Amino acid sequence: AQKITQTQPGMFVQEKEAVTLDCTYDTSDPSYGLFWYKQPSSGEMIFLIYQGSYDQQNATEGRYSLNFQKARKSANLVISASQLGDSAMYFCAMREGVGYSGGGADGLTFGKGTHLIIQP
Amino acid sequence: DGGITQSPKYLFRKEGQNVTLSCEQNLNHDAMYWYRQDPGQGLRLIYYSQIVNDFQKGDIAEGYSVSREKKESFPLTVTSAQKNPTAFYLCASSSVWGLAGAYNEQFFGPGTRLTVL
Numbered sequence: 001a002q003k004i005t006q007t008q009p010g011m012f013v014q015e016k017e018a019v020t021l022d023c024t025y026d027t028s029d030p031s032y033g034l035f036w037y038k039q040p041s042s043g044e045m046i047f048l049i050y051q052g053s054y055d056q057q058n059a060t061e062g063r064y065s066l067n068f069q070k071a072r073k074s075a076n077l078v079i080s081a082s083q084l085g086d087s088a089m090y091f092c093a094m095r096e097g098v099g100y101s102g103g104g105a106d107g108l109t110f111g112k113g114t115h116l117i118i119q120p
Numbered sequence: 121d122g123g124i125t126q127s128p129k130y131l132f133r134k135e136g137q138n139v140t141l142s143c144e145q146n147l148n149h150d151a152m153y154w155y156r157q158d159p160g161q162g163l164r165l166i167y168y169s170q171i172v173n174d175f176q177k178g179d180i181a182e183g184y185s186v187s188r189e190k191k192e193s194f195p196l197t198v199t200s201a202q203k204n205p206t207a208f209y210l211c212a213s214s215s216v217w218g219l220a221g222a223y224n225e226q227f228f229g230p231g232t233r234l235t236v237l
Contacts, residue, residue, distance in 0.1 A: 004162070035225065043208060045163075045228035091162055107153050107178050108226060110162035 003027065004092050004111035012117050013082050020067070021077040021114050023092030032096045034075040035108060036066070039089040048090075051075055082118050089113045122147045124229035126211050131234045133198070133205070141196045141232045143211035152194035153212040153226060156180060163210060169194055170216055198234065206236045 005024045013019045025034065036048040051059045051066045059066040067076040079086055093108040124145045133139045145152065151170045155163035165178030169188040183202025188194055194213075198205045212226040 037228075043210075043231045043233075045210060045212070045226075047225045047227070050225060093163075107155075107165035107168045108163070110155075110164070112160070112162045 002111075003109045004094055006092055006111035006114050008114045009112075010115040010117070012119055015084060015118050015120050016081055019079040019082050019086070019116065021079070021090050021092075021116065023075045023077065023111060025073050025075060025092070025094050027073075027094065027096050029096040032094055034066070034068070035093040035095070036064070036075075036077045037091045037093060037110075038086075039091060039113070041088070045091075049077065084118050084120060087116060087118045089115050124211060124213055124227055126209075126229035126232050128232060129230065131232055133234065133236050135236055136200045138197055138199050139234065141198065141209055141211075141234070143194045143196065143229060144192055145194075145211075145213040145227075145229075146192060147213055147227060148191075149213035149227070150191065150216045151214045151224075152188070153214075154178075154184070154186065154194070154196045155210045155212065157208040157210060157231075166196065166209075205234055208233050 003026050007022050032053045034051045038046040038048055049059050049061045049064045049066050051068045058068050063080045065078045091110050091113045093110045095108050127142045153168040154166040157163050164180050166184050167175055167178055167186040169175035172188050172191050175186050175188050183199055185197045208231050210231045211229040214224045214226045
């Protein structure tokens with residue numbers, strides 16, 4: 001069974017609109033962390049935002065916020081006021097067994113990604 | 121500037137040949153990782169290392185080998201046993217344990233695109 005599911009292979013959004021990228025996850029570990037990465041056409045992976053399973057509040061980083069619904073096992077990325085430069089692949093990823101401090105060095109499990117295209 | 125370098129950017133290999141991909145980091149990170157990405161897919165973990173002279177298999181280790189003789193370096197060898205090696209390979213690094221609330225994000229290199237002819 002997939003541990004990370006991103007159900008939107010592609011999305012077209014008008015510039016300046018808000019965007020929600022879906023991510024659901026599957027784990028029985030009470031300690032886990034969820035990451036979102038952006039991958040432009042150049043191929044580099046850019047870290048956007050992190051949410052820990054014990055975090056009481058939804059994470060926010062500038063225009064990025066994470067809609068974390070623990071009971072539903074979802075961690076959707078919200079991009080406010082989209083820009084043309086936001087066009088890229090977006091990946092949700094998880095690390096299990098992170099511990100309360102968020103530490104740990106196991107690899108990440110990635111979803112298949114969502115290709116976001118911002119239209120002028 | 122601190123970061124992760126991967127070389128070469130593009131690599132072509134004949135079938136039956138082994139090839140080694142380089143990954144170097146100057147971020148003073150203890151942990152390093154290798155991922156493989158196929159077109160239209162997410163990243164899959166090949167190997168990772170949390171400390172020098174130690175490494176663990178990831179989800180798709182068959183046909184690959186690694187070494188970790190130095191903290192800064194984590195080369196990946198794609199052997200002839202790898203049935204379908206054409207892919208984009210990404211190296212990453214992270215700290216292992218941080219302050220409370222730290223989340224040890226993984227920093228990625230620019231990647232190596234391997235093509236088997």
